[in-house]
Amino acid sequence: MITTVTANLALDVTYRLDRLTPDRVHRARSVRQRAGGKGVNVARVLRRLGYETRVVGLVGGATGEAIRADLDAAGLPHELVEIGGESRRTVALVSDDGQATLINEPGPGVADREWAELGEVVRRVGGRSAAVVFAGSLPPGVADDGYARLIARVGARGVPTVLDTSGAALRRGVAARPDVVKPNAEELAELTGAVGPREGARVLRDLGAGSAVVSLGGAGLLAVTDAGSWRAEPSRQVSGNPTGAGDAVVAALAGGLVTRAPWPDRLREAVAASAAAVAAPVAGDLDEQHYHRERGAARVRALAGQEESHGTGSHG
Amino acid sequence: MITTVTANLALDVTYRLDRLTPDRVHRARSVRQRAGGKGVNVARVLRRLGYETRVVGLVGGATGEAIRADLDAAGLPHELVEIGGESRRTVALVSDDGQATLINEPGPGVADREWAELGEVVRRVGGRSAAVVFAGSLPPGVADDGYARLIARVGARGVPTVLDTSGAALRRGVAARPDVVKPNAEELAELTGAVGPREGARVLRDLGAGSAVVSLGGAGLLAVTDAGSWRAEPSRQVSGNPTGAGDAVVAALAGGLVTRAPWPDRLREAVAASAAAVAAPVAGDLDEQHYHRERGAARVRALAGQEESHGTGSHG
DSSP, X not given: OEEEEETTOEEEEEEEESOOOXXXXXXXXXXXXXXXXXXXXXXXXXXXXXXXXXXXEEEOHHHHHXXXXXXXXXXXXXXXXXXXXOOEEEEEEEETTSOEEEEEOOOOOOOHHHHHHHHHHHHHHHHTSSEEEEESOOOTTSOTTHHHHXXXXXXXXXXXXXXXXXXXXXXXXXXXXXXXXXOBHHHHHHHHOOSSHHHXXXXXXXXXXXXXXXXXXXXXXXXXXXXXXXEEEOSSOOOSOGGGHHHHHHHHHHHHHHHOOOHHHHHHHHHHHHHHHHHSSSTTOOOHHHHHHHHHHOEEEEESOSTXXXXXXXXX | OEEEEETTOEEEEEEEESOOOTTSXXXXXXXXXXXXXXXXXXXXXXXXXXXXXXXXXXXXXXXHHHHHHHHHHHTOOEEEEEXXXXXXXXXXXXXXXXXXXXXXXXXXXXXXXXXXXXXXXXXXXXXXXXXXXXXXXXOTTSOTTHHHHHHHHHHTTTOOEEEEOOHHHHHXXXXXXXXXXXXXXXXXXXXXXOSSXXXXXXXXXXXXXXXXXXXXXXXXXXXXETTEEEEEEOSSOOOSOGGGHHHHHHHHHXXXXXXXXXXXXXXXXXHHHHHHHHHSSSTTOOOHHHHHHHHHHOEEEEESOSTTOOSOOOOO
């Protein structure tokens, strides 16, 4: 079982419109809502890849009820901590001209007691997991070392971890020595000020991350690990919905921590899942055809230079 | 007690943004949600005008729960019929440049059994009311004569009624002889094909309406009644949020059915409530200062011509 922890669970509400015109009244053609937040999308992809999953996170209010109900309806097992605040929604206005306009709610504040309760669930459920994924932003009111503390709890029990967040939560989080971090190139540049993703990945490893896998959008992935460094690229460009691509990469990397497959195989799997996510209409889904093609066709090449190793040797 | 019946109750969700840019990601500065639908706004204004109210309507799902909770929090008494579908939301994106972009969900379908249950509540609660207001659109699945049947039930018990809807629901509704109908000029022109609001108002009376009060936006009201015809105008233009202006007019007209005040006084009250609603930031609120000023300052003048009377003489 792989556990995904999403501190900031959301209800993703998608409206279909003919066209969005500011300052006008629109009649939505359809409305669709489902549980969201990065960790939920990671869990959806993990299940498609054949793993058992457990969704862990914080929910509250009527929106929290709707999140819980959708996880049940989707058959995604969960252990959720009830909070006093109202869970956040994201609103997507998708129009026939291909535009997607997003409105993100700030999300509820989380009390210390509620965060401590989440820590207990992470310790208990994470302790009997094959890997634990921490994904998404921290909610308002949670200290920047929120993920770091959770990672430390799980890491102390020898369970491998993946961290996918940004900003201060990432900077503080890597200090707890997660096995894999997966920033995208912009998040990485913003955090490290590094001139390129490879240098940025090295900075994250110096700060404590075992391996750093940087997503480069349609150009694929860059991985810097104890075992070497690689560039992985899809065989062809896929047009579609990029929203869930990063979550699909995280799912594949978490799976790799469980299978202990060689890094080139993990990266091929990650590129395939990412391309298949872009080709699927909704975040968390995979397009089977793209997935199977890219698993065979994605290119992975080793990068020269042994200077990547930071010598601790403890990370997988 | 004045009962307001809102078949299509809603949860009004308002996001504050810096600026809405299609195809971009936005972080909402704030989110506010409250029970909505025309009848709820009418009830809010009625309460401000000093009347006891009862909100009657259909709610369902988690959104229905949120509507119910907000009515409770607002201290608005209600008798709601639970339906199998999920209540609709309206989403308003309000930006600092003064733009308001609205997205309306289509709303849940309503089963015959659920509509019949609403009819029972309307009969029971409406029968002991001083007046009943029917406001807003009919939900999907309800026949065009939905309001007509409800009005007939209440009218049979001698309780006066106000109807504020549009299209086929209005055309069929007037046949049940509501005491007052309040279309706006566009709804009226669309329905009757009449060249002007006065002619359109006469058509509605010919179809069965006791009195027709046409809202002309910032220009005020036109009333055609058994007792004569009037134009009522605010003393000055008010800038602000016009969303709840029509609901404020309906509230004042319903109050007039209870007090039996002379029509010019009712219209002055309606113009004052409308201006005060425009000056208030949220639909259902009234700006006290504007309200009191316009009650004294609004101009009402009788229109020549006795041809308005359609001779049945039974309506107030």
